[in-house]
Amino acid sequence: MSGLADLYNVPMTDEDRALWAFAHMAHHRDINRVIYLLVKVALPEYMLDQINPDDTGQWEDQHQSLHDVQNQLLGIKGNDLTGVNWKDRNLLEGWIFLHSNAHNQAANILRIG
Numbered sequence: 001m002s003g004l005a006d007l008y009n010v011p012m013t014d015e016d017r018a019l020w021a022f023a024h025m026a027h028h029r030d031i032n033r034v035i036y037l038l039v040k041v042a043l044p045e046y047m048l049d050q051i052n053p054d055d056t057g058q059w060e061d062q063h064q065s066l067h068d069v070q071n072q073l074l075g076i077k078g079n080d081l082t083g084v085n086w087k088d089r090n091l092l093e094g095w096i097f098l099h100s101n102a103h104n105q106a107a108n109i110l111r112i113g
Helices: 004-008 014-039 057-074 089-110
Strands: none
Touching (some): 004 014, 004 089, 014 057
């Protein structure tokens, strides 16, 4: 099981972002695995563990798509998680909080960490 707590870290360096992205992808894999075990729906797996802060378009689209599907299956209202700014700490802190709470909500429903 992945560490949900890691998703609350605000990555400001390339190394921090790589570590965050790895933990993030691992948590999505855990969510996908448990959803499959419970309802036999295979969610798509996108390469979310590599983030280019200068070109996030495809990452954001795939990431939002994955959250939309999991939210629908889990009955979560969800948020628009596009528009993340990996370079502005204040904006990133808000996004990290919103995003981590979305993962926390899914983890609570699925009873995973």
